[in-house]
Amino acid sequence: MTHSFGYSISQSRETNWDKLDHRFADKLLDLEPSVRLCVGCGSCTGTCTAAPRSGFDIRKVHTRFRRGEAGAFVAELEKCMFCGKCSMVCPRGVNIRNVMDLMKKLIEA
Template sequence: MIDFGFSVSPSSRINLDNADKEKFARLAIAEPDVLKCMACGSCTASCTAGAFEDTSLRRAILSLQNGLSDDASKLLSHCMLCGKCTMVCPRGINTRHLILSIQKIYSL
């Protein structure tokens, strides 16, 4: 490639055709709480692993909905399942089982 001194940044457009609806449906059966999330971010705020690495359940759920399942898996790969997010979730989402289910269904 010729170096023009500049580059075109890759498209940040979300392609919903990439979303694996079948996998998300399986996730919603394994842990129906995934549908309850309102993306408040309490889980991310309290996250133990979040102090060291980019870890966010809130963003992981959003990524899944946008068909970016690899991003979701990465965001949860540092999780230690400590359960703080379960305690702070205002919706009472069973976050630990949700994380385990995402990790199993969307394993990298």
């Protein structure tokens, strides 16, 4: 017989680099090397058409993808409308639109 006391052990919210699967991230870096140049400025999220209404944060999503948390936000990727404004504003010349496309394809594959 199991008893519920109304609390449980919370899941770790920590990024443990040693345990994450970096294969998706490595593949992304291979296919679109310009993503290495990201400085985390947030221009992409700032200009994003989808961001204000959906809370979609392309800067954070692709950073987490690079950290090896590929599976964590499949639903997030659906919010992108592929307008490409992010690529137009990026000061480091990262092809973010392609990064989005690749992330979706890598997860779906």
